[in-house]
Amino acid sequence: LTGARTTLKENEPCKRMVLYYHDVLFNGTDAANATSVIIANHSAISNFEFGMMVVFDDPMTEDSRLLSPAVARAQGFYFYDKKDNYNAWFAYTLVFNSSEYKGTINIMGADPFLEKTRDLSIVGGTGDFFMTRGIVTFQTDELQGDFYFRLKMDIKLYECYKK
């Protein structure tokens, strides 16, 4: 355990939250309900959307229902990045502005979403999450073609500087 200031125990985050992320991709006509938009179309290179990039402002809820109150918003982008199968990459911010939390959590990493679970890095935070670092585990909770998908995000902070 070199170069580390202390031991970090993977099974003992200093804070943990499980939230659901809902993405409704704009299809050209559903502006009222859509939460994300394609900004770059996929490449002709193959059939797994390689290169398609999406910008999103997606609600985060405490249970899995799309219409539950949003306790935070996920703002950022993802893109597909594999020739021979589905695979994605994300960079985004969880924005909290409620009576419970005010602040942001910044996240980036690979999302090989054909795998049952996959981990991304929490690279920083602000406000109530000042200077945080950690891991987010993604799990696909629902997938409806090109229209809607829901991710269960298990947010584990391992550096906590605010109570």
Place this chain on the structure above:
Amino acid sequence: LTGARTTLKENEPCKRMVLYYHDVLFNGTDAANATSVIIANHSAISNFEFGMMVVFDDPMTEDSRLLSPAVARAQGFYFYDKKDNYNAWFAYTLVFNSSEYKGTINIMGADPFLEKTRDLSIVGGTGDFFMTRGIVTFQTDELQGDFYFRLKMDIKLYECYKK
């Protein structure tokens, strides 16, 4: 204050700099003066530029004047990411190559620019800013439609490994 190696005091950064960021968006004819370019157009979803993405190489100055000597450059991208109002997201690097500093500071986060101030994460650094982490506070200093905006960036480092 668990999982932390020491206490970090939000009002006691180990280093602090206030710099001004100037963005002059290319309009198709002002190549000599422009510092940034649109790489993806906004979506038809609504009227707040949702999805518009810009790549920039913007000068950073010590005072608020656009033509002051640049003490660093900000290189990266931003995009607009809200349906019902203006909102943005940034990821970029501050590149220093002067007699005072040689190195880079890497930054990402949400920029809800209708708010008076907003915080982004300093996620790493190189050279004179080796392994830094911190917070940047943005404040809009000037906004001229689609043409020019200036941000005051209050750069606060809380991990400093070089003198």
Place this chain on the structure above:
Amino acid sequence: LTGARTTLKENEPCKRMVLYYHDVLFNGTDAANATSVIIANHSAISNFEFGMMVVFDDPMTEDSRLLSPAVARAQGFYFYDKKDNYNAWFAYTLVFNSSEYKGTINIMGADPFLEKTRDLSIVGGTGDFFMTRGIVTFQTDELQGDFYFRLKMDIKLYECYKK
């Protein structure tokens, strides 16, 4: 050395790997060999590809040969971001799934590739690289016009929490 939990010695990473990154840009017909795709074309602002954005899934090898077994994959994006000369910016993940390592390393930063070497930030890691931070030094190893380039990536971790 304030705000730091310990001293980090730039010449004493807790882990170090040198790997080669190979990028073969899709030209419209070489789908079988290409590893990356243009998702946004360069701006008309000047002649140095300002604004061109590429998404990649590039092999990482232990020696410099393109066809050596890939010990990891680099998944992410880069773009060109300078008006008056070549310059780039990267954000990506090194994905390891071998008998030696399972996990990811997340990286972002400026790539002024006309310079002999340049440093980017390792901002986080997962799996065998749980919560890592560090520096990657890029060096151009081969450059064949628009078709192929190879980078030597010297990966230095300064925070290591797994043996």
